[in-house]
Amino acid sequence: MVVFFQHAVSGLMVGAIYGLVAVGFVIIVKSSEVFNFAQGELLILGAFLCWSLIFQFSLPAWLAVLITLALAGLFGMAVERFPLRPMIGQPLFAIIMVTLTVGLCLRGLLTAVWGGMSWRVFKPALLPPEPLTIGGLNLSQQHIYGFFIAILVVVGLSLFFKYTRAGLAMRIVAEDHQVAQAMGISVRGVFRITWAMSAILAAVGGILLGSINGINIPLANIGLKAIPAALIGGLQSIPGAVVGGLLIGLLEGLSSGYIGHGFQDVAAYIVMIVVLIFWPHGFFGLERIERV
């Protein structure tokens, strides 16, 4: 039983970070109906930037994290300006392809700057590395910090959406672009903020994951793991994305513990396909009624 809880809890801890990345997907989908396949690359971009600032420019960790988040935000805005803005109103396929190519270019850029397959490890670690023992469970302190930072960010984000003017504007844009424009809200401005926020969320996830496991280019595939999380939760729901992320993390922890290494990557997709067959819009997604 202890082994079971061990796998489950460590899975959940990583799942929170997936949830964080999935929230990044969801806020872009909500405001602009664009599904960002480059989220994984944005994630390692943040991790690499932070690593470079700390260990190559030897900045203090807190400053490096702040600068990374600012740069990630700017980068998100740049991606929104080109190539995403000219794609407004294009069919779904073109938009999917454009974010995929953004991911490819970014991957090329990262390879050129930070180099192929080599691992970069945060040493000394940003978060305390010693494991804790709580009630018979061995827990990495980094995972616990990661979990709580992820939860904190998501709670902060929900409060932002609920209580600030910018959050209100974003919710209106998510509802209807024309209505938003009629109310004097700059839809483009909202898109820009959304992309910046999404890139920042990815960077937070990247820094957390990087500080736990180290970073290399193939880590970008983690973005592909957050996709099932976003879909299981429902593409329009922020709490859904977190639930989805936790579920995927749990599944990963258990399947790598009991079935074997390597299966966890596939398990997420199998569960996602099953969930989509029975709940085509995810657990908390909006059900759209279509007509001709």
Add this chain to the structure above:
Amino acid sequence: MPLPSGIYNVTYKKDMAVFRTWDHWAWLIGLLVFLALVPAFANRSQLNILLTMACTIIAVHGLNLLTGFCGQISIGHSAFMAVGAYTSAALCNELGFSFWISMPLGGLAAGIVGLLFGAPSLRVKGLYLAITTLGAQFIIIYVIMHLPSITGGVRSLDVPPPAIFGFQVDSDHRYYYLAMTACVVVTYFVKNIARTGVGRAWVAIRDNDLAAEGMGISLFYYKMLAFFIGCFFAGISGSIYAHYLQTINIEYFSLMDSVWYLGMLIVGGLGHILGAIFGVVFIVLLREWVMKVAPLTSKTLPFLGVEFGAAMGLLVMGLVIMLFLVFEPRGLAHRWEIIKTKFRLYPFPY
């Protein structure tokens, strides 16, 4: 699109004709003769490129039917190729089948697996379906990797070359004729599927699935048919490619390849038969060019670092596809139509 002069579509048959004038036929025969004569004066690497193109065109034709005509986005096409390649290889290796039986069976296996992953398209569509096919990519590759007794797992698997009446098709020159014939035959089939009722039903589903259903088109039947035929061609292509290389590895069927196939469609023009061909030729030539140029850049500009060569491929190809999406979303096939029309009407503007 204006017609060639002197052509009046007075019957439905004439309206649907692919080859309208004698010089169209002359161009076709010229092209076929050219393709038949190429091996006589092409060197090994050029032949290799042409063979790759022929195999890829078959797969991209399949993807074009599925994504370009029926509108069902598939981000897992290279996995379906892998199904065809490994099925065909396993049948030859384990059961001693000849290539001529194992190739269609490989296609059939890919088609059936395609049906399996296409089944969710009844409930989900658009983005959700695209991600289901992304799941297919991971699941299929996982299964292949974990059947090491048949597929060799992560190690390479040897594939015997095909033989015809005891005549081994093992050199590049001989294999070229096999692959190019297959490519021409598949192009012929795809062009004609797209012109028949099935093709029109697919286009209707792509443009508006609810309206199509209202017109009495069975979404279930036609979507499944699109998945089956699209993946069938992927399997055929995978099988031909495997028997050409005579050794296959799971690395040849990665997610990246699936993305390149979609990129080829974008560059060529979605929903055009010519588009698939243009896109493959363009991207394969671009890839060859990048592979030639990339080592030079790291040599001449050493400050860019040794990794730059590897990175350049991704950067250039990603950028080219992105620019096509933004500035020429209808692809090279559309540009080709415009150029043809210009020549047809010259010297008049319209």
